[in-house]
Amino acid sequence: MIELLKDLIKIESDTKEGANKALLFCADWLKRQGQEVTVHDNEGYLMLTAIKGQGTETIVWNGHVDVVPGHADQFVPMEENGRLYGRGAADMKAGVAAMMQAFVDLDAETLPRIVQLHIVTDEEIGGRHTSKWLVEQGFHGDFVICGEPTGLKVGLQSKGILRMDMTFKGKPAHGSRPWEGINAIESAMKYHMAIAELPFRKESSEYYEQTSVNLPIINAGDRYNVVPEICHMSYDIRFMPGQDKEEIVRQMAELAETLNLDMEYKASGSTPALTTSEENPYIQTLKKSIQQTTSQEAVLFGQHGAADTRYYATVNGGEGAIEFGPSGDDWHGNAEYVLLSSVHDYRKILVSLALS
Ligand SMILES: [Zn+2]
Known part of the structure; x- marks a missing residue:
């Protein structure tokens, strides 16, 4: 052999x-x-x-x-x-x-x-x-x-794989008067900081301490003097056996509403x-x-x-x-x-x- x-x-x-x-x-x-x-x-x-x-x-x-x-x-x-x-x-x-x-x-x-x-x-x-x-x-x-x-x-x-592609929408304004606009990058940052508090992030199981959440892609902004209107952000989430993928998507979507952010998303990933x-x-x-x-x-x-x-x-x-x-x-x-x-x-x- x-x-x-x-x-x-x-x-x-x-x-x-x-x-x-x-x-x-x-x-x-x-x-x-x-x-x-x-x-x-x-x-x-x-x-x-x-x-x-x-x-x-x-x-x-x-x-x-x-x-x-x-x-x-x-x-x-x-x-x-x-x-x-x-x-x-x-x-x-x-x-x-x-x-x-x-x-x-x-x-x-x-x-x-x-x-x-x-x-x-x-x-x-x-x-x-x-x-x-x-x-x-x-x-x-x-x-x-x-x-x-x-x-x-x-x-x-x-773990199973869930991928989420998100688009945060702001309101463009001149960079000298940012208070007149909504900065889409700041919306995305606020969202990202709040994810840690979602219920699915606090769960653990027999063989895993936690779900893993990686933020691998972010795209936004192209000039100094404009408040950015759009921010794209993608997550690679690895969920544990026993967790419901749809429930995680629901919590992620609801968070944008709770924070009063204009966000659209697409969920994908077929690995259970x-x-x-x-x-x-x-x-x-x-x-x-x-x-x-x-x-x-x-x-x-x-x-x-x-x-x-x-x-x-x-x-x-x-x-x-x-x-x-x-x-x-x-x-x-x-x-x-x-x-x-x-x-x-x-x-x-x-x-x-x-x-x-
Ligand atoms: Zn191998």
Whole structure:
């Protein structure tokens, strides 16, 4: 399995062509181990599915072979002190290699459920051409593991995304007599300072301290001697599982009225929060498998960013898709590595969950 991982790291999969090459390598490897594999093509983005087992339940293992760009020397795997360095070692060719080996390990005849292996090629640029497409074609399950590097911790929730584009309207006037106008930039500032007091900002949940609110874009004003009439301001809001997106929009809109500001807005963002809870029976089984394999308590946590889990979770109302993978560090950085012992543990945990 570690040789497989090294071979995967050697393929420069930081481009569409490179990721497709890595994908075909995986398909070939699985076929040589006697597995049935289907390669799919969506607008030139390749992905594969391999399915075995029987029964009414389905578990999906999802991994991506595309990586963020790296230096030439990062595509030469280097082993040192139990660590394997290389681009994609952690994010997430280790997860992919362990999933492939675990899939081969499973005996199709005695498997008590269906296991689907999905390997995809565009996670780092949003996953819309492969994981999203697979879900739309009906490839999904009751429980989905995306093998992102989580240090063998269970990332069972993630925040949803709400984007709000706002236009504050003032009244232009000459800069020498600002009292005759309404300054749209000052309206926006007043609004921004007041947001912290809204009810949704004061909420917290089991895995999150707060909603995150980022003000990344502001556009207004173009000359010294004019009171600005328009100020555009955009927010990127990440809301917690359990919070209602529409209610947040309502509070944001109502605040402008309360402050007596002339504001129009547009709300967008289609990423829901992922809401799997500790009570989920697969999480219970996974916790036991982690404890048995690593002799340590399983740790559950909430992710802040989004991964391909979001596409699978839409099928079950936000439930049942988690991030769970081996241990490493510095993914997207220059010293990316994976801890080899965690890759072995990860493979064992995947197999034990599939058989439980
Ligand atoms: Zn990743």
